[in-house]
Amino acid sequence: MSATVSFTAPTSYGPQEVTVSYARVGRGEPLLLLHGIGHHRQAWDPVIDILATERDVIAVDLPGFGASPALPDGVPHDLPTTTAVLGAFSAALGLDRPHAAGNSLGGLLALELGRQDLVRSVTALSPAGFWTQAERRYAFGVLKGMRGTARRLPLPLVERLSRTAAGRTALTSTIYARPGRRSPQAVVAETLALARGTAFAETLRAGREVLFTDDVSRIPVTVAWGSQDRLLIPRQGLRAKRVLPRARLIRLPGCGHVPMNDDPALVARVLLDGSRAQEASASRTTLRAVAL
Structure with a gap:
């Protein structure tokens, strides 16, 4: 619960x-x-x-x-x-x-x-x-790009994309090998979580030397x-x-x-x-x- x-x-x-x-x-x-x-x-x-x-x-x-x-x-x-x-x-x-x-x-x-x-x-x-520093920079760059996309996409578009396997692939294929298996509701919710995570930027900055x-x-x-x-x-x-x-x-x-x-x-x-x-x-x- x-x-x-x-x-x-x-x-x-x-x-x-x-x-x-x-x-x-x-x-x-x-x-x-x-x-x-x-x-x-x-x-x-x-x-x-x-x-x-x-x-x-x-x-x-x-x-x-x-x-x-x-x-x-x-x-x-x-x-x-x-x-x-x-x-x-x-x-x-x-x-x-x-x-x-x-x-x-x-x-x-x-x-x-x-x-x-x-x-x-x-x-x-x-x-x-x-990671190596090059691998870390790559991963952080991908994460920043995902975050930027999630914040820019209007919610109705996210909901529409999530209804198809192709749309779920577009939204989540960076983290899932089988994105079509994720439910539409879950894809919408995690896109919103990525967009709205208040500690995202600070957590990423803190990880630069980890x-x-x-x-x-x-x-x-x-x-x-x-x-x-x-x-x-x-x-x-x-x-x-x-x-x-x-x-x-x-x-x-x-x-x-x-x-x-x-x-x-x-x-x-x-x-x-x-x-x-x-x-x-x-x-x-x-x-x-x-x-x-």
């Missing part, structure tokens, strides 16, 4: 009053889901029902995206601050070191939560932070990359493996940058396996994915 919670986050800029919107469903061990920049928690909708059969699933709108307001004036939307907010969010909900899974920016945040030992496992889908360079060795870590990711190209997964040598590295065949829509069953299996004990995950043979 959709809800909001307000709490105080102990950031490096002093205690901050923050409000976060989230949806919670299912039962089992808690699993925190974190979306990418310019998206919203509904990015996880294709896999929520599967995950909820085994997990207490908490899908979050990051500050300044979706239904969550931006952080207070003067507080940056950078990696340390947002990580502190997510840690305080978990505490406010009484979550004792939840599992964490994230896509893109959300994957980077999940890994940072793991580095700080605030979660019990991490599954990162095409996480940010393993590189994830520390190993996360105390908890199980899975890194998964779509074979058709056009935003953060798959070879970044190999760099992630060098930084995180104990991590399980998974290839998601036929999936784009936001793979939950492209192959929900496969992604749900990766998330569930990633949030089990690492030994159990390694012994499974039913996962339809191969090493990068």
Whole structure:
């Protein structure tokens, strides 16, 4: 069910009053889901029902995206601050070191939560932070272009385009390998989320110097990359493996940058396996994915 919670986050800029919107469903061990920049928690909708059969699933709108307001004036939307907010969010909900899974920016945040030992496992889908500077500039340029287009398109045109597979492809093929599978309503909603995300520009600026360079060795870590990711190209997964040598590295065949829509069953299996004990995950043979 959709809800909001307000709490105080102990950031490096002093205690901050923050409000976060989230949806919670299912039962089992808690699993925190974190979306990418310019998206919203509904990015996880294709896999929520599967995950909820085994997990207490908490899908979050990051500050300044979706239904969550931006952080207070003067507080940056950078990696340390947002990580502190997510840690305080978990505490406010009484979550004792939840599992964490994230896509893109959300994957980077999940890994940072793991580095700080605030979660019990991490599954990162095409996480940010393993790029070269040229790859980062390319990705940021694409994201800025997508944002500009979303802000310029009149809503009636977005609604009309979303009714056809060709229109959904025009709107979302940068992030989905199979955009025709996304529902018209979802495409309209995420186009609006991209256009209206109040923290988009500041979050992008804060990411200019971000590189994830520390190993996360105390908890199980899975890194998964779509074979058709056009935003953060798959070879970044190999760099992630060098930084995180104990991590399980998974290839998601036929999936784009936001793979939950492209192959929900496969992604749900990766998330569930990633949030089990690492030994159990390694012994499974039913996962339809191969090493990068």
